Amino acid sequence: MSAVLLIDKNKVRRSFASAVDSYDELATLQRKVGLQLMRQFFLQNGCEQVVDIGCGTGFLTQQLIDQASVSQVVALDIAWSMVQRTRVKLEASDSVYYICADAERIPLKKQSADMIVSNLALQWCQNLTAVFDGFKKTLKPAGGLLFSTFGPATLQELRLAWAKADDYDHVNGFYSTDDLQEFLVQAGFKNIMMETKIYQSSYQSVVELMRELKGIGAHNMLAGRNRRVTSKSNMQTMISAYEKDRVNGGISATYEIIFVTARAE
Numbered sequence: 001m002s003a004v005l006l007i008d009k010n011k012v013r014r015s016f017a018s019a020v021d022s023y024d025e026l027a028t029l030q031r032k033v034g035l036q037l038m039r040q041f042f043l044q045n046g047c048e049q050v051v052d053i054g055c056g057t058g059f060l061t062q063q064l065i066d067q068a069s070v071s072q073v074v075a076l077d078i079a080w081s082m083v084q085r086t087r088v089k090l091e092a093s094d095s096v097y098y099i100c101a102d103a104e105r106i107p108l109k110k111q112s113a114d115m116i117v118s119n120l121a122l123q124w125c126q127n128l129t130a131v132f133d134g135f136k137k138t139l140k141p142a143g144g145l146l147f148s149t150f151g152p153a154t155l156q157e158l159r160l161a162w163a164k165a166d167d168y169d170h171v172n173g174f175y176s177t178d179d180l181q182e183f184l185v186q187a188g189f190k191n192i193m194m195e196t197k198i199y200q201s202s203y204q205s206v207v208e209l210m211r212e213l214k215g216i217g218a219h220n221m222l223a224g225r226n227r228r229v230t231s232k233s234n235m236q237t238m239i240s241a242y243e244k245d246r247v248n249g250g251i252s253a254t255y256e257i258i259f260v261t262a263r264a265e
């Protein structure tokens with residue numbers, strides 16, 4: 001398995017909390033991936049009690065409560081303002097429970113959920129053993145898990161460009177399909193299936209890409225990141241290295257998305 005990712009949990013909470021007003025305008029990829037995840041959800045049977053982990057501003061939560069089979073959704077997020085935004089958007093729908101909690105310690109009853117769903121949130125969790133153990137306990141024996149997360153090729157262009165400028169980790173690391181498989185097997189999940197898709201997004205400039213990452217709350221959350229302000233000259237070196245690969249007037253960023261389904265038993 002790759003090295004364990006050391007994520008600064010407080011930074012995760014703060015970054016997403018401060019992105020609550022800009023998130024919806026910028027989260028085009030997250031919505032695209034969320035809709036793809038819902039296509040997989042349609043293939044699952046008998047899901048009444050569903051948990052949405054890392055609900056953000058509630059895009060997936062809304063999709064879930066629109067499903068005829070779903071009678072109750074728990075919308076859970078580590079950032080209080082995200083939970084609040086979902087609550088306001090869904091007009092405190094009485095089929096949704098709102099919880100501000102960490103996915104590594106979900107405060108839900110044992111065997112209470114038919115399905116746990118998560119769209120592009122689990123990459124911000126450090127301890128996936130704790131996450132999947134908790135999910136396994138919360139799921140009913142016939143329950144299922146469905147999530148999307150980023151894979152290691154995500155933002156590879158930005159990572160390479162920074163490597164030309166200094167020796168710090170500026171881009172979060174992401175677990176591979178092999179790592180995820182191992183975590184899920186350890187937690188006792190069965191019928192694990194994974195599919196990887198590459199999405200390419202275009203930006204007019206590196207600055208536009210970095211503004212988007214900041215605006216959706218996706219800062220560098222690595223505990224070992226450079227905490228000093230990056231110098232102007234290092235930033236310029238990184239930007240020049242990235243922009244050497246301009247195509248049709250823009251720069252491209254890779255997002256590797258891993259879609260996972262698994263059964264509790």
Ligand SMILES: C[S@@+](CC[C@H](N)C(=O)[O-])C[C@H]1O[C@@H](n2cnc3c(N)ncnc32)[C@H](O)[C@@H]1O
Pocket residue numbers: 012013016017027030031034053054055056057058059060076077078079082101102103104118119120121122124125216
């Ligand atoms: C990129 S957003 C995705 C939001 C939503 N699922 C969507 O599809 O738009 C990631 C969300 O995960 C939440 N998050 C990150 N780490 C978490 C953790 N350990 N426990 C619960 N939520 C977490 C963040 O606060 C953020 O709202």
